[in-house]
Amino acid sequence: MSLLTKNYLEVKKYKGYKVRDSIKNIVLKIGLKLYELTDVKNILLRPKIQFIYIHHVFDDEVFNFEKLILKLMKTNTFITHSDAISRIENNMIDKPYISISSDDGFKNNLNAAKILDKYNIKCCFFINPDSIGLKDFDDIKNYCKNKLNMPPVEFLDWEDILYLKKNGHEIGSHSIGHLNFSKLNERAINDNLIESKQILESKCNKINHFAYPYGRLIDFNKMSYDAVFKTGYSSCSSAIRGCHFPSKTNTKRIIIKRDIVIMDHNFSNIFYFLYKNSYGNDQIFLNPFL
Ligand SMILES: [Zn+2]
Numbered sequence: 001m002s003l004l005t006k007n008y009l010e011v012k013k014y015k016g017y018k019v020r021d022s023i024k025n026i027v028l029k030i031g032l033k034l035y036e037l038t039d040v041k042n043i044l045l046r047p048k049i050q051f052i053y054i055h056h057v058f059d060d061e062v063f064n065f066e067k068l069i070l071k072l073m074k075t076n077t078f079i080t081h082s083d084a085i086s087r088i089e090n091n092m093i094d095k096p097y098i099s100i101s102s103d104d105g106f107k108n109n110l111n112a113a114k115i116l117d118k119y120n121i122k123c124c125f126f127i128n129p130d131s132i133g134l135k136d137f138d139d140i141k142n143y144c145k146n147k148l149n150m151p152p153v154e155f156l157d158w159e160d161i162l163y164l165k166k167n168g169h170e171i172g173s174h175s176i177g178h179l180n181f182s183k184l185n186e187r188a189i190n191d192n193l194i195e196s197k198q199i200l201e202s203k204c205n206k207i208n209h210f211a212y213p214y215g216r217l218i219d220f221n222k223m224s225y226d227a228v229f230k231t232g233y234s235s236c237s238s239a240i241r242g243c244h245f246p247s248k249t250n251t252k253r254i255i256i257k258r259d260i261v262i263m264d265h266n267f268s269n270i271f272y273f274l275y276k277n278s279y280g281n282d283q284i285f286l287n288p289f290l
Contacts, residue, residue, distance in 0.1 A: 005150075011058070011151060012264070025266055031276075032271055044075050044274065047094050049243060050098045050277060051244075052270075053100065053259070054100070054101075054262075055106065056106045057108055059108070065115055076096045077096070077098070078098055080124070080170060081124035081170050084099035085256070088254055101123060102123055102125050103126045104126070105125065105131055105132065110156070123170070125172070127156070127161065128176060129173075129199040130176050134154075137152065147213075165204055173193070174210075175212075180219050181224040182220055182224070193228060209234070209237065210228050210236050211236070211237040215240070217240055222289040225289045237258055241260075241277065242257035242259075
Protein backbone atom coordinates (compact mmCIF):
# COMPACT_ATOMS: atom_id res chain seq x y z
CA MET A 1 0.00 0.00 0.00
CA SER A 2 3.01 2.30 0.36
CA LEU A 3 3.01 2.73 -3.43
CA LEU A 4 -0.24 4.66 -3.20
CA THR A 5 -0.05 8.40 -3.75
CA LYS A 6 -0.21 10.49 -0.58
CA ASN A 7 0.89 13.92 -1.83
CA TYR A 8 -0.21 16.21 -4.62
CA LEU A 9 3.44 16.72 -5.51
CA GLU A 10 3.45 13.14 -6.79
CA VAL A 11 0.34 13.86 -8.90
CA LYS A 12 2.09 16.84 -10.46
CA LYS A 13 5.08 14.67 -11.29
CA TYR A 14 2.74 12.06 -12.80
CA LYS A 15 0.92 14.60 -14.96
CA GLY A 16 4.09 16.45 -15.94
CA TYR A 17 5.03 20.10 -15.74
CA LYS A 18 3.18 22.25 -18.23
CA VAL A 19 4.38 25.70 -19.34
CA ARG A 20 0.72 26.43 -20.21
CA ASP A 21 -0.18 26.22 -16.49
CA SER A 22 2.47 28.77 -15.51
CA ILE A 23 1.25 31.20 -18.15
CA LYS A 24 -2.37 30.67 -17.03
CA ASN A 25 -1.36 31.38 -13.41
CA ILE A 26 0.23 34.69 -14.37
CA VAL A 27 -2.76 35.75 -16.49
CA LEU A 28 -5.25 34.89 -13.73
CA LYS A 29 -3.17 36.71 -11.14
CA ILE A 30 -3.25 39.89 -13.25
CA GLY A 31 -6.97 39.35 -13.97
CA LEU A 32 -7.77 39.03 -10.27
CA LYS A 33 -5.80 42.19 -9.43
CA LEU A 34 -7.84 44.10 -12.04
CA TYR A 35 -11.10 42.78 -10.58
CA GLU A 36 -10.01 43.76 -7.06
CA LEU A 37 -8.90 47.24 -8.11
CA THR A 38 -12.13 48.04 -9.95
CA ASP A 39 -14.52 46.39 -7.48
CA VAL A 40 -16.32 49.44 -6.11
CA LYS A 41 -19.58 47.52 -5.60
CA ASN A 42 -18.13 44.72 -3.51
CA ILE A 43 -19.30 42.32 -6.17
CA LEU A 44 -18.49 39.15 -4.22
CA LEU A 45 -21.31 40.07 -1.83
CA ARG A 46 -24.02 39.77 -4.52
CA PRO A 47 -26.75 37.28 -3.59
CA LYS A 48 -25.93 34.07 -5.43
CA ILE A 49 -25.13 30.42 -4.96
CA GLN A 50 -21.62 29.41 -5.90
CA PHE A 51 -20.92 25.69 -6.10
CA ILE A 52 -17.29 24.67 -5.80
CA TYR A 53 -15.95 21.14 -6.09
CA ILE A 54 -12.77 19.31 -5.27
CA HIS A 55 -11.42 15.87 -6.11
CA HIS A 56 -8.86 15.46 -3.38
CA VAL A 57 -7.19 16.94 -0.36
CA PHE A 58 -3.82 15.16 -0.25
CA ASP A 59 -1.69 15.42 2.89
CA ASP A 60 0.26 18.35 1.41
CA GLU A 61 -3.00 20.15 0.54
CA VAL A 62 -4.60 20.15 4.00
CA PHE A 63 -3.11 23.47 5.10
CA ASN A 64 -4.27 25.31 1.95
CA PHE A 65 -7.70 23.70 2.09
CA GLU A 66 -8.32 25.05 5.57
CA LYS A 67 -6.99 28.46 4.52
CA LEU A 68 -9.37 28.51 1.53
CA ILE A 69 -12.38 27.50 3.62
CA LEU A 70 -11.62 30.26 6.15
CA LYS A 71 -11.26 32.81 3.35
CA LEU A 72 -14.54 31.75 1.74
CA MET A 73 -16.35 31.83 5.09
CA LYS A 74 -15.62 35.55 5.35
CA THR A 75 -18.02 36.49 2.54
CA ASN A 76 -20.20 33.40 2.11
CA THR A 77 -22.60 31.23 4.05
CA PHE A 78 -21.89 27.55 3.45
CA ILE A 79 -24.98 25.42 2.77
CA THR A 80 -25.56 21.78 1.86
CA HIS A 81 -25.97 20.65 -1.74
CA SER A 82 -29.66 19.86 -1.04
CA ASP A 83 -30.27 23.26 0.52
CA ALA A 84 -28.54 24.97 -2.42
CA ILE A 85 -30.71 23.12 -4.96
CA SER A 86 -33.85 23.89 -2.97
CA ARG A 87 -32.93 27.60 -2.74
CA ILE A 88 -32.45 27.78 -6.53
CA GLU A 89 -35.75 25.99 -7.16
CA ASN A 90 -37.68 28.19 -4.75
CA ASN A 91 -35.94 31.45 -5.59
CA MET A 92 -34.61 31.88 -2.07
CA ILE A 93 -31.20 33.35 -2.83
CA ASP A 94 -30.91 36.35 -0.53
CA LYS A 95 -27.14 36.51 0.12
CA PRO A 96 -23.90 34.95 -1.07
CA TYR A 97 -24.04 31.21 -0.46
CA ILE A 98 -21.49 28.57 -1.24
CA SER A 99 -21.88 24.82 -1.49
CA ILE A 100 -19.03 22.34 -1.71
CA SER A 101 -18.97 18.91 -3.31
CA SER A 102 -16.29 16.37 -4.14
CA ASP A 103 -16.06 13.92 -7.04
CA ASP A 104 -14.40 10.50 -7.47
CA GLY A 105 -14.37 9.24 -3.87
CA PHE A 106 -10.67 9.22 -3.00
CA LYS A 107 -9.76 8.17 0.52
CA ASN A 108 -8.08 11.55 1.09
CA ASN A 109 -11.58 13.10 1.02
CA LEU A 110 -11.42 12.22 4.72
CA ASN A 111 -8.78 14.99 5.04
CA ALA A 112 -11.35 17.40 3.58
CA ALA A 113 -14.08 16.10 5.90
CA LYS A 114 -11.87 16.61 8.95
CA ILE A 115 -11.48 20.33 8.13
CA LEU A 116 -15.13 20.76 7.09
CA ASP A 117 -16.32 19.06 10.28
CA LYS A 118 -14.26 21.54 12.29
CA TYR A 119 -16.32 24.41 10.82
CA ASN A 120 -19.59 22.47 10.60
CA ILE A 121 -19.67 22.64 6.78
CA LYS A 122 -21.41 19.82 4.92
CA CYS A 123 -20.11 18.47 1.62
CA CYS A 124 -21.79 16.29 -1.02
CA PHE A 125 -19.48 13.43 -1.98
CA PHE A 126 -20.16 12.07 -5.48
CA ILE A 127 -19.10 8.44 -5.52
CA ASN A 128 -18.53 5.81 -8.21
CA PRO A 129 -19.86 2.63 -6.58
CA ASP A 130 -17.40 0.40 -8.47
CA SER A 131 -14.38 2.14 -6.91
CA ILE A 132 -15.59 1.81 -3.32
CA GLY A 133 -13.08 -0.09 -1.20
CA LEU A 134 -10.81 -1.22 -4.06
CA LYS A 135 -7.86 -2.91 -2.37
CA ASP A 136 -5.81 -4.64 -5.06
CA PHE A 137 -2.98 -2.32 -6.11
CA ASP A 138 -3.26 -3.13 -9.82
CA ASP A 139 -7.04 -2.56 -9.75
CA ILE A 140 -6.49 0.84 -8.13
CA LYS A 141 -3.68 1.69 -10.53
CA ASN A 142 -5.73 0.78 -13.60
CA TYR A 143 -8.88 2.56 -12.40
CA CYS A 144 -6.96 5.75 -11.60
CA LYS A 145 -4.97 5.67 -14.83
CA ASN A 146 -7.75 4.78 -17.23
CA LYS A 147 -10.69 6.64 -15.71
CA LEU A 148 -9.21 9.56 -13.81
CA ASN A 149 -5.78 10.29 -15.31
CA MET A 150 -4.26 9.97 -11.86
CA PRO A 151 -1.47 7.95 -10.28
CA PRO A 152 -2.71 5.19 -7.91
CA VAL A 153 -4.74 6.81 -5.11
CA GLU A 154 -6.64 4.84 -2.47
CA PHE A 155 -10.46 5.05 -2.53
CA LEU A 156 -13.01 5.42 0.24
CA ASP A 157 -14.53 2.18 1.50
CA TRP A 158 -18.08 1.66 2.76
CA GLU A 159 -17.06 2.30 6.35
CA ASP A 160 -15.64 5.71 5.32
CA ILE A 161 -18.77 6.58 3.37
CA LEU A 162 -21.02 5.71 6.30
CA TYR A 163 -18.76 7.77 8.56
CA LEU A 164 -19.16 10.79 6.24
CA LYS A 165 -22.90 10.28 6.20
CA LYS A 166 -23.03 10.00 9.99
CA ASN A 167 -21.23 13.36 10.18
CA GLY A 168 -24.03 14.98 8.16
CA HIS A 169 -22.42 14.99 4.72
CA GLU A 170 -24.40 14.01 1.64
CA ILE A 171 -23.64 11.18 -0.77
CA GLY A 172 -24.42 11.36 -4.48
CA SER A 173 -23.83 9.19 -7.53
CA HIS A 174 -21.01 9.85 -9.98
CA SER A 175 -21.95 6.82 -12.17
CA ILE A 176 -20.63 3.30 -12.27
CA GLY A 177 -17.34 3.17 -14.11
CA HIS A 178 -16.82 6.94 -14.38
CA LEU A 179 -18.11 6.84 -17.96
CA ASN A 180 -18.61 9.61 -20.46
CA PHE A 181 -22.40 9.83 -20.77
CA SER A 182 -22.27 11.46 -24.21
CA LYS A 183 -20.86 8.20 -25.56
CA LEU A 184 -23.53 5.86 -24.13
CA ASN A 185 -26.89 4.85 -25.57
CA GLU A 186 -30.16 5.49 -23.73
CA ARG A 187 -30.39 2.03 -22.21
CA ALA A 188 -26.82 2.11 -20.87
CA ILE A 189 -27.42 5.57 -19.40
CA ASN A 190 -30.65 4.51 -17.68
CA ASP A 191 -29.12 1.28 -16.37
CA ASN A 192 -26.07 3.12 -15.04
CA LEU A 193 -28.14 5.79 -13.29
CA ILE A 194 -30.50 3.23 -11.74
CA GLU A 195 -27.83 0.73 -10.72
CA SER A 196 -25.47 3.29 -9.18
CA LYS A 197 -28.41 4.75 -7.24
CA GLN A 198 -29.48 1.31 -5.99
CA ILE A 199 -26.00 0.30 -4.86
CA LEU A 200 -25.50 3.54 -2.92
CA GLU A 201 -29.03 3.40 -1.51
CA SER A 202 -28.42 -0.14 -0.24
CA LYS A 203 -26.26 1.46 2.48
CA CYS A 204 -27.01 5.19 2.48
CA ASN A 205 -30.78 5.79 2.38
CA LYS A 206 -32.08 7.91 -0.47
CA ILE A 207 -29.64 9.21 -3.09
CA ASN A 208 -30.93 12.44 -4.64
CA HIS A 209 -27.99 13.96 -6.45
CA PHE A 210 -25.98 13.03 -9.52
CA ALA A 211 -22.81 14.56 -10.99
CA TYR A 212 -21.72 13.79 -14.54
CA PRO A 213 -18.25 12.25 -14.89
CA TYR A 214 -15.98 14.74 -16.70
CA GLY A 215 -18.96 17.11 -16.68
CA ARG A 216 -18.25 19.51 -19.53
CA LEU A 217 -21.09 20.37 -21.87
CA ILE A 218 -19.61 17.97 -24.45
CA ASP A 219 -19.62 15.10 -21.91
CA PHE A 220 -23.42 14.80 -21.60
CA ASN A 221 -26.44 15.47 -23.77
CA LYS A 222 -30.21 15.94 -23.65
CA MET A 223 -30.77 12.20 -23.42
CA SER A 224 -28.61 11.87 -20.32
CA TYR A 225 -30.05 15.08 -18.87
CA ASP A 226 -33.63 13.75 -19.16
CA ALA A 227 -32.53 10.34 -17.85
CA VAL A 228 -31.15 11.78 -14.60
CA PHE A 229 -34.57 13.12 -13.58
CA LYS A 230 -36.52 10.20 -15.05
CA THR A 231 -34.56 7.74 -12.91
CA GLY A 232 -35.41 9.61 -9.71
CA TYR A 233 -32.59 12.05 -9.04
CA SER A 234 -33.52 15.61 -8.13
CA SER A 235 -30.36 17.31 -9.37
CA CYS A 236 -27.57 16.99 -11.88
CA SER A 237 -24.23 18.71 -11.47
CA SER A 238 -21.75 19.57 -14.17
CA ALA A 239 -18.17 20.80 -14.33
CA ILE A 240 -19.20 23.97 -16.15
CA ARG A 241 -17.95 27.11 -14.42
CA GLY A 242 -20.41 29.71 -13.16
CA CYS A 243 -22.82 30.40 -10.32
CA HIS A 244 -26.56 30.73 -9.79
CA PHE A 245 -28.33 34.03 -9.23
CA PRO A 246 -31.90 34.67 -7.97
CA SER A 247 -34.49 34.08 -10.68
CA LYS A 248 -38.26 33.68 -10.82
CA THR A 249 -38.21 31.61 -14.00
CA ASN A 250 -36.38 28.51 -15.19
CA THR A 251 -35.52 27.33 -11.74
CA LYS A 252 -36.48 23.65 -12.06
CA ARG A 253 -34.23 20.82 -13.24
CA ILE A 254 -31.26 23.14 -13.44
CA ILE A 255 -27.89 21.87 -14.56
CA ILE A 256 -25.72 22.88 -11.64
CA LYS A 257 -22.64 24.85 -12.59
CA ARG A 258 -19.58 24.21 -10.43
CA ASP A 259 -16.12 25.71 -10.24
CA ILE A 260 -13.24 23.31 -9.73
CA VAL A 261 -10.91 24.04 -6.85
CA ILE A 262 -7.39 22.59 -6.65
CA MET A 263 -5.58 23.40 -3.44
CA ASP A 264 -2.17 23.45 -5.06
CA HIS A 265 -3.30 26.36 -7.23
CA ASN A 266 -2.53 29.87 -6.21
CA PHE A 267 -5.72 31.31 -4.69
CA SER A 268 -5.80 33.90 -7.49
CA ASN A 269 -6.61 30.95 -9.74
CA ILE A 270 -9.74 30.32 -7.66
CA PHE A 271 -10.83 33.87 -6.85
CA TYR A 272 -10.44 35.11 -10.42
CA PHE A 273 -13.29 32.79 -11.42
CA LEU A 274 -15.39 33.64 -8.34
CA TYR A 275 -15.16 37.30 -9.37
CA LYS A 276 -15.90 36.50 -12.99
CA ASN A 277 -18.96 34.47 -11.97
CA SER A 278 -20.19 37.27 -9.69
CA TYR A 279 -20.27 39.69 -12.61
CA GLY A 280 -22.49 37.26 -14.55
CA ASN A 281 -25.87 38.16 -15.96
CA ASP A 282 -28.75 37.79 -13.48
CA GLN A 283 -31.19 36.02 -15.71
CA ILE A 284 -29.00 33.53 -17.52
CA PHE A 285 -29.60 30.09 -16.12
CA LEU A 286 -27.65 27.46 -17.91
CA ASN A 287 -30.02 24.94 -19.31
CA PRO A 288 -29.53 24.24 -22.99
CA PHE A 289 -31.91 21.28 -22.86
CA LEU A 290 -35.12 22.97 -21.78
ZN1 LIG B 1 -15.07 12.45 -11.80
